[in-house]
Amino acid sequence: MIKIAPSILSADFSILGAEIEDVDKGGADYIHVDVMDGKFVPNITIGPLIVEAIKPKTSLPLDVHLMIENPDNYIQAFAKAGASIITVHQEATVHLHRTIQLIKVAGVKAGVALNPATPVEMIRDILGDLDLVLIMTVNPGFGGQSFIPQTIEKIKQVAKWREQYNLSFEIEVDGGVNGSTAKECVEAGAEVLVAGSAVYNQTDRKKAISDIRTAAEQSE
Ligand SMILES: O=C(CO)[C@@H](O)[C@H](O)COP(=O)(O)O
Numbered sequence: 001m002i003k004i005a006p007s008i009l010s011a012d013f014s015i016l017g018a019e020i021e022d023v024d025k026g027g028a029d030y031i032h033v034d035v036m037d038g039k040f041v042p043n044i045t046i047g048p049l050i051v052e053a054i055k056p057k058t059s060l061p062l063d064v065h066l067m068i069e070n071p072d073n074y075i076q077a078f079a080k081a082g083a084s085i086i087t088v089h090q091e092a093t094v095h096l097h098r099t100i101q102l103i104k105v106a107g108v109k110a111g112v113a114l115n116p117a118t119p120v121e122m123i124r125d126i127l128g129d130l131d132l133v134l135i136m137t138v139n140p141g142f143g144g145q146s147f148i149p150q151t152i153e154k155i156k157q158v159a160k161w162r163e164q165y166n167l168s169f170e171i172e173v174d175g176g177v178n179g180s181t182a183k184e185c186v187e188a189g190a191e192v193l194v195a196g197s198a199v200y201n202q203t204d205r206k207k208a209i210s211d212i213r214t215a216a217e218q219s220e
């Protein structure tokens with residue numbers, strides 16, 4: 001089953017609660033929350049206080065994508081704020097296995113994200129500990145960038161390992177996902193599609209979500 005995760009990075013932050021309710025009613029499966037610290041990536045966005053504030057606005061899982069250095073220091077705070085999934089970048093933590101355990105101890109599903117230039121081999125040995133693998137299809141930091149096609153091979157390789165080792169983590173793609181790129185991602189093995197500008201830059205969010213889903217399902 002394909003899941004659509006609208007990224008609130010492209011929402012109108014002055015009416016964030018209403019923007020979340022809009023995609024919730026519009027058929028979203030996750031709410032994707034991009035956390036940026038101005039160090040790991042150039043941009044600065046959301047902290048645990050905002051996650052706590054939006055939690056009552058939706059019953060959908062909050063899919064928190066941490067683009068921050070030293071993520072261990074903030075896992076507890078985001079878990080307490082209401083995160084359902086916490087995804088950290090492999091590039092942002094030296095002791096990735098420990099970071100994953102910290103997320104699990106906090107009672108939250110654990111994901112690892114890989115930048116476009118990071119080989120999937122970096123996480124092969126810990127795939128069995130993961131609930132989600134996030135293949136970045138743009139360089140993290142901003143919404144509205146173009147999809148990087150070389151990332152498709154990485155999705156395929158992770159999907160191959162998932163089958164080979166009989167694992168059940170979800171494969172998520174993030175960046176430049178829209179009606180044109182969704183199909184190829186799903187064909188490669190992804191089932192969670194993050195879409196920021198492709199959803200929030202449209203006035204009819206329900207239609208935008210449905211269009212991405214329809215495009216993606218054409219590959220099934
Ligand atoms: O994590 C990120 C960017 O770093 C994403 O979640 C973006 O928010 C996706 O935006 P679009 O490429 O879909 O506009």
Ligand SMILES: [Fe+2]
Pocket residue numbers: 007032033034065174194
């Ligand atoms: Fe993201």
